Amino acid sequence: MPDALTREAPRLVSAEVPATLAAALAPAWLTQVLGRTVRSAEAVEVIRTVATKVRFVVTFEDGGQGAYCLKGLLDVDEMTARGGPTCVLEADFYGRLAQFVDCTVPDCIATVIDRERQQAVTVMRDLIVQGAVFCSALDSFSADDALSSLGQIAHLHARSAVLTEFTWIRPRLSQLAEMRYVTPETLQELLDGPRGDGLPRSVRDAPRLIAALKALAARDASRPQFLVHGDAHAGNVFRWNRGMGLIDWQLLQHGGWALDVAYHINAVLPPALAEAEERHLLREYLAMMRGHGLTMPDEDEAWLQYREAAIYGFYLWSITRRVDPPIIVEFVDRLGKAVARHESHALLGL
Incomplete structure (x- = not known):
């Protein structure tokens, strides 16, 4: 133990x-x-x-x-x-x-x-009584905010050795890739709605997105596994006098570190700011992880994994239905633009 x-x-x-x-x-x-x-x-x-x-x-x-x-x-x-x-x-x-x-x-x-x-x-x-402020899903993060919240994610990832003991933590990505109740037809209908406005047709292609998720799951399973939050958008972050913290562990899983990092950066930052800051934030995250004593890929390999992993968050929000529509629309837009910018489908062979 x-x-x-x-x-x-x-x-x-x-x-x-x-x-x-x-x-x-x-x-x-x-x-x-x-x-x-x-x-x-x-x-x-x-x-x-x-x-x-x-x-x-x-x-x-x-x-x-x-x-x-x-x-x-x-x-x-x-x-x-x-x-x-x-x-x-x-x-x-x-x-x-x-x-x-x-x-x-x-x-x-x-x-x-x-x-x-x-x-x-x-x-x-009740953390609010203790002075905490819970971020809303669409809170505007600065690059410094994102660096602080990435520090919390790095603390979580740094304890990934627990996975050898806690075998009940499953690889959620592979489960999503095999999910049957969201059919290509259903997903295409969702992407053809307001959530997909502003995204290129190639990114709004449901069969292509499902195939990309399956390809990402296969690659991710072959890489070192980390303790992953799985849903690290701003709405699952709180601030208080000790800095930032994380809530909502309903998508806890094991998987590649980039699932959290690519999702988080592109969910909490508007697309233009994410594009300007993501390489710097990625370098800082890698440095934090090495500071925790973990072996991480070099910058070029990490950048590749980051760009591929953008598919994960985009898929999660593309299939989401039981959340306020403005939140869904904003996240699909932010994460879909990251997928387009990074050519994630092509990197995954599609």
Whole structure:
């Protein structure tokens, strides 16, 4: 087992996973989860995307109070509930892995997991009460901001030796490449909509994109594997007095380092700024990783892998549906322009 850092593991609570917001805020259930008798709980903010995030305040029987945030699939339809395995994966990150990585993440109090039903909720301390500010998906990052957030990604990647122990972390890219429910016809319909406006026809070609993803998955599997966040856009970054931190571990995976780096740079920076700064940011990331003691490719090989990996983030956002349309449109545009600029399809033999 790898060495743990100073972060404590959260409590793994044996309780029913709530399916509704009302059940999640029930004092009896929270008493089980928090290990203290809860008199009442009040929601402060409810954010519903695919998963629901609830900031809430509890009053304990002894009169004390606590501010927390809970994340899970609450009040969702049957189709959305099928995403439960991603909530289990995130709960496992906090319960089994977070204590071994030294990027900044929320302080998790407890996880509740139903492995048979593949549902889970994660209860964390409310970082906003502690002064944190969560970035929105479309926050405007400067190059210095991107360098800071890349530092967090480098901290995560630097702990990739844990993969030898945590074999439950899977290669998500290969799973995406074999996915059947997003057909070429469905993807083409999405790319022909507003999200594809402004991109060249060659980039909006669904069969070509699917083939490129398969080619990237094959190449990526043959390269050294890293502990990868998998969804490192600005909306999954927070800022506070300790710098930046990362949230949302539902796409945790192992894969090539460039999956995170190419996605992150091109998602958080507007295309013109990404084009101007990406080689510098890539060099800085490689230097950080070598500073952590890892062997990394030389600059030319790293640049090649970076350019190929732009396909990953572009595909993720091209198939996305349950997010506000303006966010989808912006990310498909940013990431699609990166794919066009880097000729990622051609690099992958297409």
